[in-house]
Amino acid sequence: MTSSDGSYLHRVAAVLDAFRAEDDEVSAAELARRTGLPKSTVHRIVLALIEEGLLERRGQEVRLGLKLFEIGQRVPRQRVLRDAALPYMSDLREATRQTIHLAVLEGSEVVYVEILRSSGGPDMPSRVGGRLPAHATGVGKAIMAFSPPEVVHRILDGGLARVSERTITAPGLFVKELDRIRRDGVAYDREESGHGIVCAAGPVLGRDGEVLGALSASGWSARMRLDRVAPAVHTAALALSRTLGEPGRARMRG
Template structure:
């Protein structure tokens, strides 16, 4: 009876209604995907929960500093940033990668990214922007579909078959006219990446923007991240960038292996 009453309070969704923690995670995820923040009605729609539940949970997240409210819109709160800095995996990788990323930006003159795989997305742990960089939507803590990015493909090419199968089974939505959306072509591309050690995003994630990426391997020999440079398609020498990125990725991998 208690679960029925809870379901009625949350809009009559019964057993399908997510618990408090699950609702909070859904809300944080949908708000994180919006640069400008979201109103409560849009949060409820995207998180697939009732408006009353969204309102109540968002209020609790604001009180805890995990969300911030600006008028009728909600954005991620600073407490999330503080907590994120303390995640060991993120901090260790970012600290180890910092000098390699700085050298890579100096050598190429382009923006440098460090990212890890999270389900079907890549999460950017660090972004070093170049003054001449295109206006990319990427930012530290931001997410982007893995299949449509050079850094995501570099990680996937060296991931286990079940990880790749999950990505393909979830669909390969088009991000630009050049996104690889055919499963056969996508898996063939991953094979080529494994052979050469670098991945290219040739305007697949965003028109006019290209990227070169390479995988980073941890102490257990498994891929743990990817590192990349990106810039305007008419301002980047792909061969030179590929050599620089591969060198940085190998150097970072060696450091992680030794530690």
């Protein structure tokens, strides 16, 4: 692949990445503004993506196409993990009456693979396919606590941005928090990702101890007792880990 090919692919990726979870349709002009690319370049890329079915035209605007969803369903890590987790997520929601998340780590962020929402739960910033800074979430901290040291160091070196008033931003305090999570097997988000939202999360491990993702139960801080929900989350995460560690089950790589 030539350097010009690579540059074009980077621009295409930038256009697709410019779509946000809350977007329905977006204009080419807005995509150009978000990416910083010339409008003429974005216009050509949008037309090519429409032709390939990766974007769909809606009047003067475009939206992500169904073909992207179909491709996403083929990602092995997401498919295997999600399929194995769904029964445990359903049982956990039934037991806790809270919103249940399944997430994986991608760089310094968590990507939500599946969410089972509860009725009456808070309007959370998480969305399926959406991202949040790992250090500000229960699932992210659960994953980081069981990740190799170089993964943790990379995230710490990038800085711990403040997402809410209660986000842990001091590296020393955060490392102590990870030590506690390794001892207890449960991570907590105490309004660190959003005001009024708390959660308990447990790591999901593979056969060789590799951390594959995390499960969590989230709800209103005024209604959800973390000490009561945490054991159920811990049990569900352990059960899912055992299932994924069974001989013959496809292994997943980060």
